Amino acid sequence: MEPFALHARRPSNQECSRCDNAQKPADHRPQTLSHSDDMMKFLKALRKREAAQPPQPPQPQPAATKSAAGIGLKDMVLSGWMNxxxxELMxxxxxxxxxxxxxxxxxxxxxxxxxARRGAEIVLADIDAGKLEIARQRLEAAGAVKVTTLTTDAAPIPAADNTFSRVVAMEVLEHVDDPTAFVRELARVTAPGGLILLTVPDERIENIQKQIAPPVYFERPNHIRIFKRGELAKIVTALGLKIELxxxxxFYHAVWWSLFWACENQSLSPxxxxxxxxxxxxxxxxxxxxxxxxxxxxLDTAMPKSQVLVISKQP
Incomplete structure (x- = not known):
């Protein structure tokens, strides 16, 4: 359907589009210009007021780059990632x-x-053995101290209780049948006093993706659930874990993924x-x-790509 404005009837010389008076539309033109002038004066005054405020100290920022991969990384760093x-990972x-x-x-x-670059011992776990091997080689090439791999669906995780001081599960829970059982398993292998980092796609962008992504995007083994705001936090606290953050x-990544589906023959790599x-x-x-x-x-608050939780297992 064309925009409504294309179908609207144009006012005649005997009729005004802004009132019921039978006058020429030009009779109101000076008033319209006055509104524009007032707005420009307001914006100029606002800029002057902001300029009068004491300057804030410059914030450290990653070097600017024009590549999509580089901007994505820069945006994450500005959001608190990989400091x-x-x-801090987050x-x-x-x-x-x-x-x-x-x-x-x-x-x-x-x-x-x-x-790995921080010197931590890393255990990589994934259901895809091929990706695990790529990850292992990647970390070892970067000088990782110790890297081991586990090919697993994490139900259960093949590790003893209280094994890890840090556990990460990013963009995983939307793929699993039982999120509560999955988080319980993460908590089991986390040592007392340890931290768990969880992320899931935000419901707002997922509902947009439902309208534009191929149907397979929301079929197994891909995204089989959408977490409402606060839903993951309830699961975590019900298991006796403490939310630290x-x-x-x-927002940048949310728009990127929305545009991705319009790109023919685009892979997930440059x-x-x-x-x-x-x-x-x-x-x-x-x-x-x-x-x-x-x-x-x-914008990150209005339409984020992901929800983030940092949680701790109490001693």
Whole structure:
């Protein structure tokens, strides 16, 4: 259907589009211009007021880049991921040489790579043996101290109780039949005082994906459930675990995935379709503006890619 404005009847010289008076539309033109002038004055005054405020200290930011992969990484770092200075994989989830970390559903090891570089002992677990081998080689090439692999569906996890000081399961729970049993199993293998990092796709972007992604995206073994806001937190607390951080991130990634389906013959690896590269370039320009971080934060809250929980197992 064409936009409504294309079907609207144009006002005649005897009729005004903004009132019932039989006058020429031009009679109201000075008033319209006055509104525009007032708005421009307001915006100029607002800019002057902001300029008068004391400047804020510059925030450290990753170097700008125009590649889609680079912008995605930059956006994650700005959201609290992979903080080299603090050694945190995510805010509130530090990793160091003293840790033994289990990455469930690790894929090709992208997130485990950060923890390996921090000197942690890494146990990679995935149902796909081929991806596990790629991940193992990737971590060892990066100088990982110790890497082992487990080919498993994590039901149960082939590890003893209280084995790991850190457990990671990113974008995994949406694939499992029984989320409560899965989180209980994660807690079993976590040592007292240890931390668990969970992420799941946010319900808002998942409901958008349902309208535009191929049906197989929401069929086994892919996404078989959508977590409502607060649903995962209820599962965690019911199991006696403590929530240390509950947040969300990833407006950039939410839009990226929405655009992905419009790109013919696009794989999950570069070279990226021009549409995805242009979106990355647009986001990079935004982040480099004075208000970029403030706008990013608002958009991350409004339509995030993922919900994030950092939880602890009490001693």
């Amino acid at each position: 080299k200075a603090s050694g 805010s509130g989830f530090p990793v160091g040489p003293e840790d033994k970390l289990l990455d469930i559903g690790c894929g090709e090891g992208g997130y485990a790579l950060f923890s 509950e947040t969300q991130y990833g 070279p990226w379709h021009p549409l995805l590269e242009k979106w990355a370039e647009t986001w990079s320009i935004l982040l480099d503006t004075p208000d970029g971080m403030r706008i990013k934060t608002a």
